[in-house]
Amino acid sequence: xxxxxxxxxxxxxxxxxxxxxxxxxxxxxxxxxxxxxxxxxxxxxxxxxxxxxxxxxxxxxxxxxxxxxxxxxxxxxxxxxxxxxxxxxxxxxxxxxxxxxxxxxxxxxxxxxxxxxxxxxxxxxxxxxxxxxxxxxxxxxxxxxxxxxxxxxxxxxxxxxxxxxxxxxxxxxxxxxxxxxxxxxxxxxxxxxxxxxxxxxxxxxxxxxxxxxxxxxxxxxxxxxxxxxxxxxxxxxxxxxxxxxxxxxxxxxxxxxxxxxxxxxxxxxxxxxxxxxxxxxxxxxxxxxxxxxxxxxxxxxxxxxxxxxxxxxxxxxxxxxxxxxxxxx
Ligand SMILES: NC(=O)c1ccc[n+]([C@@H]2O[C@H](COP(=O)([O-])OP(=O)(O)OC[C@H]3O[C@@H](n4cnc5c(N)ncnc54)[C@H](OP(=O)(O)O)[C@@H]3O)[C@@H](O)[C@H]2O)c1
Numbered sequence: 001x002x003x004x005x006x007x008x009x010x011x012x013x014x015x016x017x018x019x020x021x022x023x024x025x026x027x028x029x030x031x032x033x034x035x036x037x038x039x040x041x042x043x044x045x046x047x048x049x050x051x052x053x054x055x056x057x058x059x060x061x062x063x064x065x066x067x068x069x070x071x072x073x074x075x076x077x078x079x080x081x082x083x084x085x086x087x088x089x090x091x092x093x094x095x096x097x098x099x100x101x102x103x104x105x106x107x108x109x110x111x112x113x114x115x116x117x118x119x120x121x122x123x124x125x126x127x128x129x130x131x132x133x134x135x136x137x138x139x140x141x142x143x144x145x146x147x148x149x150x151x152x153x154x155x156x157x158x159x160x161x162x163x164x165x166x167x168x169x170x171x172x173x174x175x176x177x178x179x180x181x182x183x184x185x186x187x188x189x190x191x192x193x194x195x196x197x198x199x200x201x202x203x204x205x206x207x208x209x210x211x212x213x214x215x216x217x218x219x220x221x222x223x224x225x226x227x228x229x230x231x232x233x234x235x236x237x238x239x240x241x242x243x244x245x246x247x248x249x250x251x252x253x254x255x256x257x258x259x260x261x262x263x264x265x266x267x268x269x270x271x272x273x274x275x276x277x278x279x280x281x282x283x284x285x286x287x288x289x290x291x292x293x294x295x296x297x298x299x300x301x302x303x304x305x306x307x308x309x310x311x312x313x314x315x316x317x318x319x320x321x322x323x324x325x326x327x328x329x
Contacts, residue, residue, distance in 0.1 A: 003099035004296045006059045009049030012297035012304070015098070020060075023095070023103040025073035030106050032067040032085055035118035035319040037097040039299045040064070040126050040155060047300060054092040062097035063088050065104070066112055066121035067319075076106050086112040086121040088129055088266050097122075098296055100318060110271030113278040116285075123285040123313035124159065128274045130264040131160040134216055134238040135167065136273070138260040143168030145213040148203055148230055152188055153179035155313045156218050156240065158286055161186040166282040172212060174199050174219075182286075182311050203230040211255075217241060228255045238262060286312030293318045 001022045004015040025031040045051065046061050055061070069083040079085065087109045089096050096102075112121045135141045147164050151157040152173030164171045165187035174194040175183045183191045192202040203212055211232040217223040220241035227237045228251035237252075238260045252259065277283035288311045291299040299314050 001100040002293065003060050003095075004062075004293060006047060006055075006057060006061055008057065009047065009052055012044075012047070012300040014047055015296050017294055020099070022101050025071055025076075025103050027074045028076060028105055028107075029073040029103050030069055030076055030079050030085070030109055031071040031073075032065060032102050032104065032109075033070045033319070034065055034067040034097055034100055034102050035317075036064075036066045036122035037062050037293075037316045037318060038064045038119075038123045038126075038155075039296075039303050039314040039316065041303065042091070042126075044300050044304050051092065060095040060097075060099050062099070062316075063091060064122045064125045065089060065097045065102050066116075066118040066125070067102070070101065072106075078106050079109065084112040084114070084118075085109050086125050086271060087268075088125045088264070090266055091264070098293065098316070100293075107268060108266040110268045110275060113275045116278060118319070119287050119290060119315040119317060120285050123155075123287050123315045124274065124278075124283075125271065126264060127155040127159045127313065128163075128283070128285070129266070129270045130156050130240055130262065131163050132270045132273060133264055134240060134260070134262050135160060135163050135214075138262060139214045139216070139236045139238050141167050141169050141214055144170075146170040146172065146207065146232075147214040147216060148199070148212045149173045149188075149216045149218070150194075150199075150223060151175070151218040152183045152186070152191070153311050154218060157216075158182075158186055158312050159283065160216055160218075161188050162283045163277065166277050166280075169214075172203060172206065176307075178309070179311060186286075200226060200229045207232075211235060214238065221245075222247065224259070225249060225251070228252045228257055231255045231257055234258075236260065240264070287315045288312040289314045291316055 172190040217239040225247040
């Protein structure tokens with residue numbers, strides 16, 4: 001099979017499209033013909049060597065799969081050949097999804113929503129699972145509460161807006177002005193231009209000084225230490241970004257705040273919950289760009305650059321038919 005092999009840590013040119021043996025499913029595993037995958041910041045962080053201790057080279061990387069079951073190993077009960085499936089491969093544990101075939105444990109695989117194309121489905125598994133874990137599992141967002149979602153035009157942010165609206169929350173989000181309409185089209189109630197206005201000032205103005213119930217941090221930097229200024233009493237902060245920089249969180253005491261740190265976990269349950277939102281028309285990933293498996297380096301370069309006009313996700317068509325079943329891609 002064809003696969004993009006990461007031979008050394010470095011720039012987007014570090015991949016080599018190669019022929020490698022097709023994997024074989026063991027007991028409890030499923031062999032999937034990959035129709036589409038997508039790009040996440042984790043992919044270029046891995047490529048650069050940020051996680052070199054966890055990724056032995058050469059490696060097949062990539063963290064989203066949408067495809068069709070080709071074969072099942074002994075003991076698999078939930079899937080048969082021909083099923084359309086989607087999932088995030090186990091992170092830092094075995095080959096990733098930049099390949100024509102992938103093998104995974106059936107416990108982390110879900111049935112792909114029928115109304116999404118493979119490109120769309122592959123654009124949702126990691127970011128959707130992350131947003132679900134952050135908002136539903138950790139923040140336990142409730143109907144009528146308010147949430148500030150940083151980076152509302154990005155891969156995670158644009159999905160988090162839709163999940164939060166489906167949960168009945170009032171959504172504030174930070175985006176650049178060019179993405180105001182995009183964020184509103186996803187359901188955001190209040191859009192804040194992060195380039196022109198301090199988001200804490202904006203939140204206090206828009207909430208009559210009360211602050212929001214939840215802050216979802218997808219950006220990093222000083223967003224954690226500044227979150228208490230934007231939080232209501234008993235507020236919750238959920239961060240999915242690198243916290244290597246020490247931060248002074250003493251202000252959180254005055255707000256009785258809770259902090260949650262999420263490193264996304266794989267399981268079928270989350271995928272099924274996301275699928276239900278998709279089928280109800282409450283969630284749809286936005287595919288902002290599509291590349292082929294051969295052009296994975298170009299896709300990395302685009303996601304890594306800033307101010308590039310990108311909205312939502314970059315999908316990778318591994319199989320030329322990946323766009324079928326799509327209304328808008
Ligand atoms: N812990 C986990 O399990 C987990 C899972 C998924 C992702 N992550 C991490 O979460 C982060 C976001 O991931 P992603 O997939 O959403 O990335 P992404 O698709 O690159 O989106 C990032 C978004 O942030 C926006 N942005 C940049 N600076 C901003 C600022 N100061 N204020 C508001 N928005 C800003 C960018 O908009 P512009 O177009 O305006 O630049 C872009 O839309 C990454 O660091 C990623 O590694 C962690």
